[in-house]
Amino acid sequence: MSAAAPVVRLxxxxxxxxxxxxxxxxxxxxxxxxxxxxxxxSGCGKSTALxxxxxxxxxxxxxxxxxDGRKPERGALGFVFQEPTLMPxxxxxxxxxxxxxxxxxxxxxxxxxxxxxxxxxxLAEFADAYPRELSGGMKMRVSxxxxxxxxxxxxxxDEPFAALDEITRFRLANDLLRLWQELGKTVxxxxxxxxxxVFLSNRIVVMxxxxxxxxxxxxxxxxxxxxxxxxxxxxxxxxxxxxxxxLATAMAEDGA
Amino acid sequence: MSVEPPxxxxxxxxxxxxxxxxxxxxxALVVLAWELAVRLTNTPAYQVPGPGLVFSTLISxxxxxxxxxxxxxxxxxxxxxxxxxxxxxxxxxxxxxxxVEYSLYPYAVILQVTPVVAIAPLLLIYLPQAAAVLACxxxxxxxxxxxxxxxxxxxxxxxxxxxxxxxGASRGQVLLHLRLPAALPSMLTGIRIAGGLSLIGAVVxxxxxxxxxxxxxxxxxxxxxxxxxxxxxxxxxxxxxxxAGIAIFFLLSLLSHLVLxxxxxxxxxxxx
Numbered sequence: 001m002s003a004a005a006p007v008v009r010l011x012x013x014x015x016x017x018x019x020x021x022x023x024x025x026x027x028x029x030x031x032x033x034x035x036x037x038x039x040x041x042s043g044c045g046k047s048t049a050l051x052x053x054x055x056x057x058x059x060x061x062x063x064x065x066x067x068d069g070r071k072p073e074r075g076a077l078g079f080v081f082q083e084p085t086l087m088p089x090x091x092x093x094x095x096x097x098x099x100x101x102x103x104x105x106x107x108x109x110x111x112x113x114x115x116x117x118x119x120x121x122x123l124a125e126f127a128d129a130y131p132r133e134l135s136g137g138m139k140m141r142v143s144x145x146x147x148x149x150x151x152x153x154x155x156x157x158d159e160p161f162a163a164l165d166e167i168t169r170f171r172l173a174n175d176l177l178r179l180w181q182e183l184g185k186t187v188x189x190x191x192x193x194x195x196x197x198v199f200l201s202n203r204i205v206v207m208x209x210x211x212x213x214x215x216x217x218x219x220x221x222x223x224x225x226x227x228x229x230x231x232x233x234x235x236x237x238x239x240x241x242x243x244x245x246x247l248a249t250a251m252a253e254d255g256a
Numbered sequence: 257m258s259v260e261p262p263x264x265x266x267x268x269x270x271x272x273x274x275x276x277x278x279x280x281x282x283x284a285l286v287v288l289a290w291e292l293a294v295r296l297t298n299t300p301a302y303q304v305p306g307p308g309l310v311f312s313t314l315i316s317x318x319x320x321x322x323x324x325x326x327x328x329x330x331x332x333x334x335x336x337x338x339x340x341x342x343x344x345x346x347x348x349x350x351x352x353x354x355x356v357e358y359s360l361y362p363y364a365v366i367l368q369v370t371p372v373v374a375i376a377p378l379l380l381i382y383l384p385q386a387a388a389v390l391a392c393x394x395x396x397x398x399x400x401x402x403x404x405x406x407x408x409x410x411x412x413x414x415x416x417x418x419x420x421x422x423x424g425a426s427r428g429q430v431l432l433h434l435r436l437p438a439a440l441p442s443m444l445t446g447i448r449i450a451g452g453l454s455l456i457g458a459v460v461x462x463x464x465x466x467x468x469x470x471x472x473x474x475x476x477x478x479x480x481x482x483x484x485x486x487x488x489x490x491x492x493x494x495x496x497x498x499x500a501g502i503a504i505f506f507l508l509s510l511l512s513h514l515v516l517x518x519x520x521x522x523x524x525x526x527x528x
Binding site: 103150 | 415418518519521
């Protein structure tokens with residue numbers, strides 16, 4: 001296998017539900033160690049695409065091809081939902097430990113990994129807190145720590161910051177970029193925010209309204225690490241304009 | 257990140273004091289008015305005894321009433337225990353197999369909607385008296401446990417179910433680590449309702465049984481005292497039943513609070 005081969009490739013994938021076609025002729029490849037965003041209006045099937053990759057749903061047609069020829073084992077994929085999706089009855093560390101417990105990893109090893117994952121998102125001292133004692137941003141950090149606990153290579157994120165306020169969102173975005181670089185993960189990030197996707201990604205896939213198809217792929221060639229100052233740079237503004245125009249054209253083409 | 261945990265909620269002490277004090281004041285006033293009314297109108301004790309006489313009867317008849325209280329409470333708690341076991345076990349079976357649920361749920365409902373007073377005489381024919389009383393109490397108590405637990409097991413966050421699937425969790429793991437904890441609040445609500453109902457079931461069955469014996473409970477004492485026109489003892493037994501009901505309610509509420517206090521909204525609002 002060459003290193004340039006995509007981690008996973010969706011080929012001509014379609015997904016139909018009872019009454020709607022969510023995805024149609026969707027071609028999309030994820031490359032090793034990239035941060036790619038799926039950008040589109042709500043209902044364009046971008047979340048569906050993510051669920052197909054995760055194996056939470058099966059495509060109606062087309063194929064999902066993994067580099068190794070088979071679906072990754074459990075723990076090799078991390079998934080972060082739009083809501084923090086924490087279990088309220090257990091502590092922060094209990095939540096982060098869940099995937100390790102389910103795969104029967106030894107308690108001592110698990111505790112170490114939980115500690116590392118929590119330290120990574122800056123919540124080490126909240127290990128024994130219950131979710132209801134945390135703010136929205138902190139809950140999302142726990143959710144990210146849980147996704148990282150199994151040290152997955154591929155991290156799938158479904159509009160994880162959509163329910164947060166802008167200031168919290170900026171902070172989490174900064175921390176996510178730092179983690180992505182430090183840990184060398186591959187991230188697929190679903191969002192409907194042009195600004196968020198430009199700040200985070202090195203590639204943006206703009207999707208058409210339902211049924212979702214790839215409309216354009218826009219590389220964001222700004223170097224990492226991207227500091228807070230990148231948000232106010234003319235370069236950032238130019239990328240945002242390009243992506244916004246692409247999104248507007250995608251919306252118009254479908255007559256939506 | 258510098259993030260402080262939110263401060264613990266400050267309980268409103270004055271409000272708490274009022275909530276405890278006011279019912280006590282009302283009780284004292286009612287008892288006083290009752291005593292006065294009985295004395296001023298010279299009502300004989302076989303019609304309406306004053307609270308003072310009821311209380312002294314309670315003390316003088318304690319050997320009989322106390323034994324009956326224990327008999328009724330034993331039945332109640334045995335029925336509650338079996339109702340929790342049966343209700344939770346059946347709810348788990350329902351959650352694991354839709355076929356089992358479809359097959360049995362209608363009969364659970366029928367058992368619930370048929371008045372237990374009407375079932376009691378039949379049970380008393382086929383079962384020894386103690387078993388029949390227990391069965392009656394169980395029949396009324398088990399349904400709320402079943403219904404609430406079933407609801408709780410079914411109302412699990414869809415995303416959490418997806419998450420468990422993603423981590424390759426087995427059915428057993430989903431049940432143990434997800435469905436059962438998620439069902440705990442509604443299960444405890446069911447148990448709280450069942451506590452009161454098993455006392456009612458026990459009382460109904462005791463009255464239907466109506467025969468004396470070493471193990472006769474409070475409801476039987478009430479019926480018996482009625483036949484003999486021992487009205488103060490009727491009141492005393494009624495008072496004990498009512499106190500038993502209150503005690504069961506508080507005990508189960510406390511249990512629920514202790515189990516849920518760290519994480520559930522209901523326990524959280526009780527703290528505030």
